[in-house]
Amino acid sequence: xxxxxxxxxxxxxxxxxxxxxxxxxxxxxxxxxxxxxxxxxxxxxxxxxxxxxxxxxxxxxxxxxxxxxxxxxxxxxxxxxxxxxxxxxxxxxxxxxxxxxxxxxxxxxxxxxxxxxxxxxxxxxxxxxxxxxxxxxxxxxxxxxxxxxxxxxxxxxxxxxxxxxxxxxxxxxxxxxxxxxxxxxxxxxxxxxxxxxxxxxxxxxxxxxxxxxxxxxxxxxxxxxxxxxxxxxxxxxxxxxxxxxxxxxxxxxxxxxxxxxxxxxxxxxxxxxxxxxxxxxxxxxxxxxxxxxx
Numbered sequence: 001x002x003x004x005x006x007x008x009x010x011x012x013x014x015x016x017x018x019x020x021x022x023x024x025x026x027x028x029x030x031x032x033x034x035x036x037x038x039x040x041x042x043x044x045x046x047x048x049x050x051x052x053x054x055x056x057x058x059x060x061x062x063x064x065x066x067x068x069x070x071x072x073x074x075x076x077x078x079x080x081x082x083x084x085x086x087x088x089x090x091x092x093x094x095x096x097x098x099x100x101x102x103x104x105x106x107x108x109x110x111x112x113x114x115x116x117x118x119x120x121x122x123x124x125x126x127x128x129x130x131x132x133x134x135x136x137x138x139x140x141x142x143x144x145x146x147x148x149x150x151x152x153x154x155x156x157x158x159x160x161x162x163x164x165x166x167x168x169x170x171x172x173x174x175x176x177x178x179x180x181x182x183x184x185x186x187x188x189x190x191x192x193x194x195x196x197x198x199x200x201x202x203x204x205x206x207x208x209x210x211x212x213x214x215x216x217x218x219x220x221x222x223x224x225x226x227x228x229x230x231x232x233x234x235x236x237x238x239x240x241x242x243x244x245x246x247x248x249x250x251x252x253x254x255x256x257x258x259x260x261x262x263x264x265x266x267x268x269x270x271x272x273x274x275x276x277x278x279x280x281x282x283x284x285x286x287x288x289x290x291x292x293x294x
Contacts, residue, residue: 040068040069040070041068041069042066042067042068042069043066043067043068043069043136044064044065044066045064045065045066045067045114045129045132045133045136046064046065046129046132050064050065050117050125050128050129051128052122052124052125052128054120054122054125056118056120060118061090061118062090062091062115062116062117062118063117063118064117065114065115065116065117065129065132065133066114066115067081067112067113067114067115067133067136067137068098068112068113068115069110069111069112069137069140069143070098070101070104070105070110070111070112070113071105071110071143072104072105072106072107072108072109072110072111073105074108075108075109075110075143075144075145076107076108076109076291077144077145077146077147078108078109078110078145078146078147078148078149078290078291079109079110079111079112079137079140079143079145079147079148079149080104080109080110080111080112080149080150080151080178081112081114081130081133081134081137081148081149081150081151081174082096082097082098082100082111082112082113082114082150082151082152082156083114083116083126083130083150083151083152083153083156083157083159083160084096084097084113084114084115084152084153084156085152085153085154085155085156085157085180085266085268086154086155086156087154087155087192087194087195087198088118088119088126088155088194088195088197088198088199089118089194089198090118091115091116091118091156092153092154092156092266092268093113093115095267095268095269095270096153096154096156096180096266096268096269097113097268098111098113099268099269100151100268100269101113103269103279107283107286109286110137110140110143110145112133112137114129114130114133116129116130116133116159117129118198119198119199120198120201121198121199121200121201121202122201123199123200123201123204123208123211123212126159126162126199127159127162127163127166130150130159130160130162130163131163131167131168131172132172134148134150134163134171134172134173134174135171135172138171147175147176147290147293148174148175149174149175149176149177149178149223149290150163150164150174150176150177150178151177151178151179151180152177152178152179152180152182153180153181153182153266153268154180154181154182154183154192154195154235154236154265154266155183155192155194155195155198155199156182157179157180157181157182157183157184158182158183158184158195158199158212158214160174160177160178160179160182161177161179161182161184161214161225161244162212162214163177164177164214164222164223164225165214165217165218165219165222166214166217173221173223174223175223175290175293176223176224176225176226176289176290176293177223177224177225177226178225178226178228178282179225179226179227179228179241179244180228180229180267180268181228181229181230181233181236181241181265181266181267182227182229182236182240182241182244183195183236183240184213184214184215184240184241184243184244185212185213185214185215185239185240185243185244186199186200186204186208186209186210186212186213187209187213188209190237190239190240190243191237191240192235192236192237192240199212200212214244215243215244215246215247216247218244218247218248218250218251218253219251220251220252220253222248222251222253223253224253224254224255224289224290225244225245225248225253225254225255225256226255226256226257226258226281226282226285226289227241227244227245227255227256227257227258228257228258228260228278228281228282229241229257229258229259229260230259230260230261230262230263230264230265230267230273231259231260231261231262232261232262232263232264233263233264233265234264234265235264235265235266236265238259241257241259245257254289256281256285256289258277258278258281260273260274260277260278
């Protein structure tokens with residue numbers, strides 16, 4: 001009986017100790033003294049109002065600029081700001097935006113989805129949004145950010161390449177650019193007409209068309225570029241990518257372009273194109289051309 005009572009007492013003591021023990025938490029990765037968890041911040045680009053705000057029709061979407069920030073658990077100091085496509089008329093922010101986040105996070109990159117304002121002919125609006133987003137992320141020392149680049153698909157590729165060729169200071173200059181089947185010119189012989197209309201409005205001047213024909217604004221200080229597209233793109237002529245690539249090479253800017261035989265337009269993070277190949281090329285390029293940036 002005494003042995004039985006002693007066993008019960010020991011069991012009760014064990015249960016009590018377990019009940020009082022603190023819950024175990026998964027360890028957090030650290031870099032440079034900062035701790036990071038699986039969280040997302042939604043940042044308003046212009047919390048005090050945009051300097052170039054304009055009135056949109058009632059019920060319009062994307063009238064204010066926001067950025068979703070997805071920090072990596074084990075950050076490498078690099079940040080990618082993604083600009084979704086949509087012809088400057090809407091934003092394809094899933095397969096051309098946040099669907100990329102897990103891959104970038106797994107490779108140590110803080111990933112940001114920029115929901116830029118639709119311009120409705122106010123051509124300076126998207127550029128101001130992405131430039132401000134770059135400045136914001138360059139200041140996020142709490143996330144260990146040291147380098148900021150841009151990524152864009154289709155019209156978002158136009159915006160990303162605009163950021164890469166129209167920066168005004170080191171503060172808003174992206175350090176690399178990744179362009180998926182991008183619009184890069186407003187020349188009506190080659191551009192995507194919907195993007196042209198959405199950005200420039202009706203009857204833009206030749207000077208405005210030339211201003212947003214980004215192949216004309218590449219300089220030796222334009223950041224390195226990775227360009228990915230399909231030969232059978234039915235919406236944005238491949239000449240957009242070819243002309244931009246030629247301008248980069250002429251200015252001795254590091255450039256890599258991969259053209260797949262099929263896939264059409266708008267594939268993003270979907271499975272309908274050479275996904276294993278382009279993901280491998282993107283990882284290789286980031287490791288060899290971007291990670292060497294100091």
